[in-house]
Amino acid sequence: MALDRASTERAHPEWLAKRLEAPASRAVSSSPSGVLLDAGDPPRLHRRPLPPKVDAPILLGLDRGDALFAVDLEALEPAARERFTQGGRIASLRDAGAVLSHPEGGLAAYLVALLNWHRSYRFCPNCGAPTVVAQAGASRRCTRCGTEQFPRTDPAVIVLVENEGRVLLGRHANWPPAQYSVLAGFVAPGESLEEAVAREVYEESGIEVRDPTFVTSQPWAFPSSLMLGFQASAEREDPSARDGELEDVRWFTRREVGDALSGARADLRLPPPISIARLLLERWWRTRD
Numbered sequence: 001m002a003l004d005r006a007s008t009e010r011a012h013p014e015w016l017a018k019r020l021e022a023p024a025s026r027a028v029s030s031s032p033s034g035v036l037l038d039a040g041d042p043p044r045l046h047r048r049p050l051p052p053k054v055d056a057p058i059l060l061g062l063d064r065g066d067a068l069f070a071v072d073l074e075a076l077e078p079a080a081r082e083r084f085t086q087g088g089r090i091a092s093l094r095d096a097g098a099v100l101s102h103p104e105g106g107l108a109a110y111l112v113a114l115l116n117w118h119r120s121y122r123f124c125p126n127c128g129a130p131t132v133v134a135q136a137g138a139s140r141r142c143t144r145c146g147t148e149q150f151p152r153t154d155p156a157v158i159v160l161v162e163n164e165g166r167v168l169l170g171r172h173a174n175w176p177p178a179q180y181s182v183l184a185g186f187v188a189p190g191e192s193l194e195e196a197v198a199r200e201v202y203e204e205s206g207i208e209v210r211d212p213t214f215v216t217s218q219p220w221a222f223p224s225s226l227m228l229g230f231q232a233s234a235e236r237e238d239p240s241a242r243d244g245e246l247e248d249v250r251w252f253t254r255r256e257v258g259d260a261l262s263g264a265r266a267d268l269r270l271p272p273p274i275s276i277a278r279l280l281l282e283r284w285w286r287t288r289d
């Protein structure tokens, strides 16, 4: 994502007022149902002139020098919302992720995560009084005790566990038939990422892993996670679904995974291309023989 978050400039009210008035400034928007896309092919986030009378503007950053704001469609009056969404369509973040370019997908994740946070932090966690937007949306400040709150990001680990050309995959009972993925879970307080990897895998499969190695990360705005992708090794024991979270967990061969990645298997479906789970699986499949 090539957006300058304008971390220094955004604290100055005069600078912000100029950005609000600048004809080239634009806004992208979302609601709890999704993000607003334009009619392009491929689509982009619908960039619109700002609605009039924005009293607490939330600035995402500068897009090639021009300000890009975030608008919560739920906060607009029906008539203003109607005007603002003209020529666009709402798509869930998952559906949008499948059609947007990589940088636009990153921008959509940022937009949704930031507006989700503003929606859920309207009251101070410290004293319960209302909070207001501060630093053009980079934080919120309590109107009573003055505490400043910053958007939170919840770290989660996602791990590809392998043993001699096999990979450990599990499925949740509420997933579509034949859908499997690598194991994942939130990091607990006081835990290192490596400890979280070992605990999650053991809880969900009974398998003990060694040498967890960090691979890559991905912001995951469902609702505000940062997925930290690992690869780890394990002895080839028989896994078993232990904590009731997974319906099934077992080893799959490299060939089974390869066939599933190319869509050739009806009995094994893997996560979509936008996901870090898919990236971990493709990377493992390419580098092993």
Ligand SMILES: [Zn+2]
Pocket: 124, 125, 126, 127, 128, 129, 142, 143, 144, 145, 146, 147
């Ligand atoms: Zn407070």
